[in-house]
Amino acid sequence: MKERLQYIKQQFNVIGNAPLLNRAIEIAMQVASTDLSVLITGESGTGKESFSKIIHSLSPYRHGNFIAINCGAIPEGTIDSELFGHEKGSFTGAIEARKGYFEETNGGTIFLDEIGEMPLGTQTRLLRVLEYGEYVKVGSSKVEQAKVRIVAATNVNLLHAIKDGKFREDLYYRLNTVPIAIPPLRERGLDIFMLFHKFSSDFATKYRAKPLELNPAAKEMLLQYPFPGNIRQLKNIVEQIALLEGEIIVTPEVLIRYLPREHSQMLPVLYENRLLENSNSLNKDFVYTALLDLKKDVKELRELMFNFVGSGSIKKSIVQEHPRLFGVHNHQEAEHKGRYLLDLEQSFEGNGVHAEPAITYSENLSIEAKEQELIRRSLQKNHGNRKNTANDLGISERTLYRKIKQYDIEEQNFKK
Structure with a gap:
């Protein structure tokens, strides 16, 4: 089984040895020879289409055509025609009859990606194909036969879609005969480095450069990053670095420039927790640089809050009620700053001049x-x-x- 698993990985260019990934491939291999419906679940960018190709290649339908359809990319008004075909004159613009994907791939496999985006009316037609192997073209009354293997995939929770009335419950259970869950990249551990090495080698050949190498701190950073875009995002990051950076060794300082800001902001805290577990490590420059920037941002926000309080925009009692917001660590300091703001407010009222108070306060760290x-x-x-x-x-x-x-x-x- 292990030898066959590795062969399938090589054939379909699946990189990694994470247990969850291997289990997903094993299920795909086992279900391929049957006629059971398969629903592949996983976040965007995890490689769901590769699994549909594995199923097709090992199935009785492997000699037929394989076609991948993104249900979310086809307009609602034309998706029925795209999938099932239409007769001439069946709607405005139908100047001639057209074959649908089910007719084109008869005897093969259709991969329906983003099945959760399919309109309810189209879902009803698809359910009929799954249950009876037949469909009707748009503008026709003739029943057509369809001997097609259907593999569906989604990156949304279909049970939630059912509750919201956006997905048919009977279709869900008809599709979900055998579920295959593909793990996100952040749950695949050392697979991240294998993928990085693969992409680095590919782009080194493409751009005629030496392959990139991760230093230990950069490896730790990648392990902590959530990768919302999964494999697709990692590949884009590697290509950007290979194209734009002159250094072969990739450090955290390089990586941080290519990570989306909203996700990279969570890295310092994670880094600090991991590094505190190993107090002998000197590899903390990135952490303290990031924390220093964060500290400056907090200081600026606190000064802005003091200005608002001093100008009367915010009640001065806020300092006593929420001292931590202002970097105040005890009751006496809060009282002192409260009196300071009162004097400041009176000064503003007396001369009508708006001044920004120079606030200084102690920091624990x-x-x-x-x-x-x-x-x-x-x-x-x-x-x-x-x-x-x-x-x-x-x-x-x-x-x-x-x-x-x-x-x-x-x-x-x-x-x-």
Whole structure:
């Protein structure tokens, strides 16, 4: 079974060894030789069409045509004609008769992707094909026979669609005879690196460059990233880096530029939790840089809140009621800042001048200090050698040089 599994993977270019992925392929292989309906579920970009091709190639219909239809891409007014065909004059613009996909692939396999987007009227026609193997063309009364293997796929929860009245319950259970669930990329572990290597090799050939390599910190980052676009998104990221970046070694600083902002924002917290489990790791430059940016954003928001309170836009009692929003850590500090804002408001009222108060407050966590400490420790460990220090920290020499200048670190103190 394992040898056959690997053969199928090679034949259909399926990369990975995750248990959930292997199980999905095994089910596809087992159900292929039957006439049972199959419903493939999985997020967008997980490779559902590849599984439909596996089923077709191992089925009695393998000598017939295979066609993949995206139900969400066909307008509601024409989908019946596209699938089942139409007679001449059956509607405006039907200047001649047309064969539908079911007629074209008779004896083969139709893959209906995004089945959840199919209109209810078309669902009724499809149910008749599944139950009786027959259909009627648009504008005709003649019953046509269809000997076609139907494989459906969806990236939405069809049970929810049934509750919302958007999907027929009887069609769902007719399609869902054998379900195949394809795992998202974020649940496939080390498969991410195998796919990255595959895409990197492909694009290196395409752009006549050397294959990209991930450093340890970048690997950790990819394991933590949720990949909402799954394999398709990873492939796009690798191609962009291969095309636009000059460096072969991929670091977190490079990756972060190609990850959508709304999803990359969750990475620092995940990174911090993982790195705290290994306090001996010096590879924290990316984490502290990201946290430093976050700290600056929070500081700006707090100052903006103080300005609103001071100008009267927000009640000054908010400081006492919600001290954590303003970086206040005890009751006395809240009272002090409340009095300060009262004086400030009276000053505004007295002279009519709007001024932005210079607010300073203590922080529990000094990210800059920790970053400096890491750099100093690594410089000391490597006797001031920048190249070795940068490798130790998992950053580029250019970034290390910038940090040394930023923190005014005397390098000669660490040299032999």
